[in-house]
Amino acid sequence: MATILADLSSALADVSDGVTRSLVQVRSSERSGGAGTIWHADGLIVTNAHVVSDSGSRRSAPRRISRGAISVILPDGRELPAQVLAEDAEHDLAALRVDAHDLPAVTLGDSRRLQAGDLVVALGFPWGVTGGATTGVVIGTGDALPELAGSQREWIAASLHLRPGHSGGPMVDAHGRLVGINTMMNGPDVGIAVPVHVAVAFLKQVFGDKMT
Numbered sequence: 001m002a003t004i005l006a007d008l009s010s011a012l013a014d015v016s017d018g019v020t021r022s023l024v025q026v027r028s029s030e031r032s033g034g035a036g037t038i039w040h041a042d043g044l045i046v047t048n049a050h051v052v053s054d055s056g057s058r059r060s061a062p063r064r065i066s067r068g069a070i071s072v073i074l075p076d077g078r079e080l081p082a083q084v085l086a087e088d089a090e091h092d093l094a095a096l097r098v099d100a101h102d103l104p105a106v107t108l109g110d111s112r113r114l115q116a117g118d119l120v121v122a123l124g125f126p127w128g129v130t131g132g133a134t135t136g137v138v139i140g141t142g143d144a145l146p147e148l149a150g151s152q153r154e155w156i157a158a159s160l161h162l163r164p165g166h167s168g169g170p171m172v173d174a175h176g177r178l179v180g181i182n183t184m185m186n187g188p189d190v191g192i193a194v195p196v197h198v199a200v201a202f203l204k205q206v207f208g209d210k211m212t
Contacts, residue, residue: 022106029069035124035169045096047168109177111195124169136160162191
């Protein structure tokens with residue numbers, strides 16, 4: 001048993017280390033900031049709309065916008081100004097761009113294949129801690145979760161604890177593949193994420209197939 005637990009611990013540490021290479025910190029003068037995921041090597045980053053939006057922003061569909069006073073800290077320590085290319089408050093997603101290339105983009109997984117009991121890891125900057133990870137198992141997915149009754153949106157619910165600073169960061173499967181974008185807590189130990197296929201649909205609406 002000890003060997004199994006040690007192997008599991010080592011494997012989870014390796015997954016977290018690999019994903020951290022695609023993890024960025026997002027800072028905004030309008031909000032407290034959060035995390036983001038490098039989606040494309042040429043500077044495209046995905047995060048939550050609430051990480052970068054002002055409190056009055058409520059857009060129900062993807063929309064190209066421009067907003068200043070937002071910066072991104074890359075895994076190599078560089079802090080660069082970021083442009084908000086588009087956001088969708090309904091699905092709590094935003095696309096950012098930084099002037100950088102050859103960035104380590106995350107590997108996409110298949111959120112539609114997630115099942116209850118699957119192991120997931122969520123990363124971000126909880127309370128400012130770089131690459132802080134929290135691990136749990138999937139409770140359920142889809143648009144009929146009792147934790148979010150009436151929302152009519154697809155979600156991933158997992159038994160892990162998201163903290164301030166996890167928002168916008170990656171939720172990955174046991175292979176380190178992106179399956180969701182961390183979004184919020186719902187109850188003491190239920191973390192909620194936007195499924196990656198919803199994020200893909202958001203980006204396709206904005207950019208077509210060239211960035212997805």
